[in-house]
Amino acid sequence: MIVATGPVIPNFGQGSSCEVNNGWFCTDWVSQHWHDTLQPALIQHIELTVIAVGIGFVLAFALALVGFRYRLLDPPIGLFSDFLYTIPSLALFQLLIPITGISVTTVEIALVSYTLLVLYRNMIEGLRNVPAELVDVARGSGFTRAQTFMRVELPLALPAILAGLRIATVSTISIATVASFVIAKGLGSPIFVALEQDVFKTEIFMAGGMAVALALVADGLLVLLQRVLTPWARLVRAT
Amino acid sequence: MPGQAAELVFDEATKEYAGRAGAAVDHLSLTVPAGEICVLVGPSGGGKTTALRLVNRLISLTSGDIRIDGTSILEQDLVELRRGIGYVIQQVGLFPHMTVEANIGTVPRLYGRSKPWIHTRSQELLELVGLDSSYAARYPAQLSGGERQRVGLARALAADPPLMLMDEPFAAIDPIVRARLQDEFLRLQQEVRKTVVFVTHDIDEAIKVGDRIAILRPGGRLVQYDTPMTILEHPKDDFVAEFVGVDRALKALALHTLAELELGPPTDGPRVPRTATARDALALMIEKRVDALAVTDDEGKVVGSITREVLVP
Numbered sequence: 172m173i174v175a176t177g178p179v180i181p182n183f184g185q186g187s188s189c190e191v192n193n194g195w196f197c198t199d200w201v202s203q204h205w206h207d208t209l210q211p212a213l214i215q216h217i218e219l220t221v222i223a224v225g226i227g228f229v230l231a232f233a234l235a236l237v238g239f240r241y242r243l244l245d246p247p248i249g250l251f252s253d254f255l256y257t258i259p260s261l262a263l264f265q266l267l268i269p270i271t272g273i274s275v276t277t278v279e280i281a282l283v284s285y286t287l288l289v290l291y292r293n294m295i296e297g298l299r300n301v302p303a304e305l306v307d308v309a310r311g312s313g314f315t316r317a318q319t320f321m322r323v324e325l326p327l328a329l330p331a332i333l334a335g336l337r338i339a340t341v342s343t344i345s346i347a348t349v350a351s352f353v354i355a356k357g358l359g360s361p362i363f364v365a366l367e368q369d370v371f372k373t374e375i376f377m378a379g380g381m382a383v384a385l386a387l388v389a390d391g392l393l394v395l396l397q398r399v400l401t402p403w404a405r406l407v408r409a410t
Numbered sequence: 411m412p413g414q415a416a417e418l419v420f421d422e423a424t425k426e427y428a429g430r431a432g433a434a435v436d437h438l439s440l441t442v443p444a445g446e447i448c449v450l451v452g453p454s455g456g457g458k459t460t461a462l463r464l465v466n467r468l469i470s471l472t473s474g475d476i477r478i479d480g481t482s483i484l485e486q487d488l489v490e491l492r493r494g495i496g497y498v499i500q501q502v503g504l505f506p507h508m509t510v511e512a513n514i515g516t517v518p519r520l521y522g523r524s525k526p527w528i529h530t531r532s533q534e535l536l537e538l539v540g541l542d543s544s545y546a547a548r549y550p551a552q553l554s555g556g557e558r559q560r561v562g563l564a565r566a567l568a569a570d571p572p573l574m575l576m577d578e579p580f581a582a583i584d585p586i587v588r589a590r591l592q593d594e595f596l597r598l599q600q601e602v603r604k605t606v607v608f609v610t611h612d613i614d615e616a617i618k619v620g621d622r623i624a625i626l627r628p629g630g631r632l633v634q635y636d637t638p639m640t641i642l643e644h645p646k647d648d649f650v651a652e653f654v655g656v657d658r659a660l661k662a663l664a665l666h667t668l669a670e671l672e673l674g675p676p677t678d679g680p681r682v683p684r685t686a687t688a689r690d691a692l693a694l695m696i697e698k699r700v701d702a703l704a705v706t707d708d709e710g711k712v713v714g715s716i717t718r719e720v721l722v723p
Contacts (some may be wrong), residue, residue, distance in 0.1 A: 315489055
């Protein structure tokens with residue numbers, strides 16, 4: 172039997188026996204380190220995600236405007252976002268570090284890259300699937316091209332766009348845990364530390380569980396947003 | 411915003427597509443007087459829909475001209491032109507993300523009308539097309555096919571356009587509802603008196619709704635442009651005669667009510683209201699195996715008679 176000679180935990184204070192023995196889940200550790208470890212990591216994780224998805228959304232939208240308006244440009248843009256998506260995240264971090272250093276920028280560039288594919292594809296699909304006769308009626312009723320886009324095409328593409336946003340958000344929350352390989356930020360950071368400290372179970376479960384919970388909550392909020400923004404969509408699906 | 415009805419003139423209007431032999435619409439010339447319904451009818455490939463879409467420039471003319479109240483469509487701002495023309499299509503094309511009220515308010519909103527104005531207008535129009543005011547807040551997905559078509563009509567009328575284009579508006583609706591919608595459309599037209607160009611492939615619909623019928627043959631050539639009666643009684647050629655059908659004599663009977671005919675003195679016999687058509691009266695004679703019917707007025711009082719010789723000389 173191996174007996175620990177000292178506290179094996181990373182963020183130890185006066186370790187309880189559960190902590191010292193690396194028990195499955197030590198509630199006292201969680202309450203002691205909520206404020207100095209878990210809560211900051213959660214907030215950083217939310218920041219990383221919001222910035223990545225926000226920038227990704229704006230970029231993908233700009234690209235979708237181009238790809239929708241000029242059909243010829245859609246395949247190359249789609250292929251480019253496909254390509255970015257296929258690069259393993261750890262490899263992408265390594266590629267970026269010489270350029271942008273060990274920084275939040277490096278992490279965000281990688282995270283944004285991964286959002287583009289699903290956001291762009293869903294935006295384009297949503298816009299393309301707007302029934303031709305609705306565009307015909309809009310044009311025939313005297314909508315300008317911009318009005319047709321803003322009042323007909325974009326609102327009708329919204330369900331698909333929001334579906335893309337949900338997937339992008341949830342996957343970014345997941346991928347952002349890997350950011351701790353570059354910087355000590357986000358929920359990946361306590362997991363990373365716990366792995367280095369003889370696999371401290373409580374911290375891994377807690378930080379990992381929080382990442383899962385965050386993803387579920389974010390997804391739930393986006394579903395609510397979807398219902399508020401597109402109250403008609405469920406009716407259409409029902410018919 | 412526009413108002414009243416406008417005269418519509420096709421002047422040698424032609425549409426050819428590059429790389430395709432023959433024209434889609436070939437030197438089409440006809441005048442639709444203000445406030446009349448002109449039905450474009452013909453087999454597929456006759457260029458009916460193309461001719462219609464030339465008017466609001468969803469398709470551009472190759473040559474010739476189209477004038478609305480004397481002004482060429484080519485001289486008008488594209489967006490202004492279209493806002494002044496009501497447009498109804500077969501699939502209705504209601505915007506699924508907008509309520510009925512927002513759909514009806516589509517064009518008024520383009521003119522910068524306020525929300526209260528649009529609300530009042532949509533209430534008026536819902537009443538006009540025979541829908542309850544509670545429909546305003548519904549979404550198109552909550553309506554039946556017939557209801558959607560009514561809302562489509564209300565939307566096209568919202569900005570009080572002098573001209574309406576209707577592209578097979580009732581084609582996708584079951585026959586019973588279609589007949590009712592046709593009746594209501596004609597009642598509505600009595601009130602609003604728009605100039606209407608109405609496309610259909612159904613000659614019976616054309617006869618029923620048209621003040622005048624333009625028969626187009628494949629290649630976009632106008633064969634005959636006349637009142638329904640003239641077309642039924644004097645088809646210009648075999649193509650028209652065949653298109654209107656071997657039962658054109660019966661169809662012609664359906665265009666007259668008994669009130670329009672000269673009645674004989676009151677008699678006994680099976681009764682028929684004078685609002686019935688000559689065709690209905692003939693059908694009743696055949697069914698009852700009689701040669702004369704007693705014609706009644708609105709109160710059911712016998713006011714005259716009609717004989718088989720009068721109907722079928």
